[in-house]
Amino acid sequence: MSGASVTAQLSQHIADALQLAIRERGHALLAVSGGKSPIALFERLREQALDWRAVTVVLVDERCVPHEHADSNTALVRQHLLQGPAAAAHFVPFFEDMPQGELSDAALTALAQTAQQRLAALPWPLDVGILGMGVDGHTASLFPHAPGLEQALSSHNSVAWVRPSTAPHARLTLTLHALRSARELHLSIAGEAKRAVLARAQAGIVADHPVSYVLQAGGAPVHVWTS
Numbered sequence: 104m105s106g107a108s109v110t111a112q113l114s115q116h117i118a119d120a121l122q123l124a125i126r127e128r129g130h131a132l133l134a135v136s137g138g139k140s141p142i143a144l145f146e147r148l149r150e151q152a153l154d155w156r157a158v159t160v161v162l163v164d165e166r167c168v169p170h171e172h173a174d175s176n177t178a179l180v181r182q183h184l185l186q187g188p189a190a191a192a193h194f195v196p197f198f199e200d201m202p203q204g205e206l207s208d209a210a211l212t213a214l215a216q217t218a219q220q221r222l223a224a225l226p227w228p229l230d231v232g233i234l235g236m237g238v239d240g241h242t243a244s245l246f247p248h249a250p251g252l253e254q255a256l257s258s259h260n261s262v263a264w265v266r267p268s269t270a271p272h273a274r275l276t277l278t279l280h281a282l283r284s285a286r287e288l289h290l291s292i293a294g295e296a297k298r299a300v301l302a303r304a305q306a307g308i309v310a311d312h313p314v315s316y317v318l319q320a321g322g323a324p325v326h327v328w329t330s
Contacts, residue, residue: 118151135178149189240312244274283322
């Protein structure tokens with residue numbers, strides 16, 4: 104299936120799930136991933152006819168950079184999703200301001216705790232979570248063998264920090280617990296290399312591919328969309 108077809112179908116499915124949540128519970132909680140891959144999806148999703156005023160948007164993960172930084176997922180979501188009809192949605196970033204100076208482990212722990220408090224009042228669990236995956240098998244900011252990964256996989260909090268060794272910037276991420284508690288998750292990937300990684304992760308837990316924990320743990324169904 105072409106990328107455009109996948110984007111159109113996924114956008115409609117997400118909108119339908121959000122509208123169902125609003126009809127049943129009066130609100131919907133949507134978590135979205137950053138990076139360049141979901142931009143086309145954001146630009147289709149933002150035009151969907153639903154009651155965006157009843158939708159709260161959070162990030163699946165965020166790089167620990169100021170919001171004006173080129174690598175900020177907050178900026179990306181504001182630019183590409185929270186436009187047009189979707190501008191009426193309520194967006195809750197992990198943080199408003201970055202602390203000054205070097206981000207030590209202690210500083211990252213404090214930042215994650217603040218994010219946890221910011222998100223605590225939201226109507227959990229997630230109604231819909233949108234995930235991507237890297238060729239290294241990471242999803243959200245669950246990077247293989249990264250400092251902080253073990254905590255992100257085992258914590259019952261919603262937010263943890265991870266310090267990838269293979270990608271720039273420390274990260275805040277939704278934990279495995281927060282993701283697997285969702286009502287539904289959608290994993291969108293493209294390309295032969297990622298399909299090969301996905302096949303290994305679908306076969307069982309692979310420590311080198313943290314996406315396998317999301318796919319193999321109990322909880323929400325994970326709908327996989329490939330192009």
